[in-house]
Amino acid sequence: MNRTILRAGGATLAVVLAAIWAFPVYWMINTSFQTPATINKLSPTFLPLDGTLKNYREVLADNSFSAALGMSLTVTAIALVLCVLYAVLAALAIARFRFRGRKTFVLAIIVVQMLPAEAMFIAQYKMLASANLLNSVIGVTVIYLAMVVPFTTWMLRGFVAGVPVDLEEAAMIDGCTRMGAFRRVTFPLLAPGLVASGVFAFVQVWNEFALASIILTENQKATLPLWLRDFAQTSNLGVTEWGQVMAGSVLVAIPVIVFFMIVQGRMAQGLVGGAVKG
């Protein structure tokens, strides 16, 4: 009896907390469907029953949005492909071989993940400035690669180690070369790991704001996070068009939310799996 009441109380509390955590996301979506007239009313509207798609149409028709979308897609695509490629190779090396310098490399990729990006902007900015790579896709991609390769390598290392080495050796006995065995046997088995680590790299690059704000200063070169910041600050006679700004936020957030849902199961479990076992 007592237990039932406790469980019911817990469930109620959970629903209330869920409402608190989801509220900003809900409010973003809610506002994105409202007209300025509804938004500026004294009491807020909690359900946009007479909703409009006008905000989305205007954002999508905005040239600066499509430019930023193009820039974000370009940078993310290049960084993602190169990152996963480089990281798979490095993960194979550290998971499958014991060689001189291996420990140093492993230590390096762990320590590098701890370096605060915020403490390196100035140096990275100066480097790109002296190479004339400010406001360029190459410049920002190089830094992003360095930012995501260590973690992706570390994550893939676990997945590679999970593929039994016997499978590769069987393939080699059947006449595959070492690399052939990787490609035909290990690589297909790594698919889930590639998806998961790829999603992490994607999210980091897609969301990156701080470095981009320093390196990509030209409007034409803005990525989506920069575009959103600027868009939120443009006001119409001192009045921010919150409907459009929220529609923009939704558009920036959607790919990330979708990808998060895909890999959500893996996200917390990993860190903990290692720690509890150790």
Added chain:
Amino acid sequence: MTTTVTAPEATGRQEPAAPRHRKRRPKLPYALLIPAIATLLIGLGYPVTWQIINSFKEYGLAQQFGQPAEFIGLQNYLDLFTDSVFWTIALRSVAFMAGTALLTMGIGIALALLMKAIPAWSRIVLQVAMLLAWAMPIVAQMTVANWLIDDRNGVVNYVLSLIPGVDYIGHNWLIEPLSFFGVAMTIITWASVPFVAFSVYAGLTQVSEEVLEAASLDGASRSQTLRMVIVPIIRPVLVILLLLQLIWDLRVFAQIQLLQDFGAAGERYDLLGTYIYGLGIGQSQFGMAAAAAMVVMALTLAISWGYVRNMIKEDQES
């Protein structure tokens, strides 16, 4: 968002391949590492080296326009450590870091315990809600937050004003520094609790039922079981999570920068990240900025040493 979690432990992991290949001294692993190492050297190695060197140089506006930058030894560091503004901001950052990390841990652990105790449907509702919050890009988070606390039409002021005798319409949350950092802390906690809650919950599900049963047979009360059985088992997870939160909360830059963009800017609203940015990009004092960045780096590495050690241990075990 930075997410540092490790790949799931694979089940049925094989013995390491090491012994079988040791004799051959293969060149292949080195070749495989070339792209990754080259990337790290260009993107991080060079900048970090530049930073270390220039933190010992006089490098300001004049040097920016061609004058040679001269070595001045520890002068930048001395200037920094004798500057009360730096100390104020450094202490504020540490306080902000500690406060946010502890708040996040507290709420995250409480939510994890709650998730363990409630029926599945309500747990899933809570998990989906937290996943949504976790997935929000920082810029979107901050933009939405700014709309929520908008002085005129923000829903926060509206709801607060529903309380009899309270009128918050027109209240600007970003002017008073304490309120500014309160807003920042609330947003960051909101965004980081899901990761902690999910991780702790995953840890809790690994505490075996038999152990809990044994504890209750031995007459342990609920709080005793929690304190003396569950917490020691998940302690490694809690330690790592706390370290990660501390590191992440020390390096908050984007959130503070964006709040300053939306609201008020200036020293009174700075944490270390924005302070370094202001020194370097704003005032072109690259030498000083490099020195300040080195301080943050040293602080981070000191905090994260435990985490690094744990990762190395994990690598050796696999």
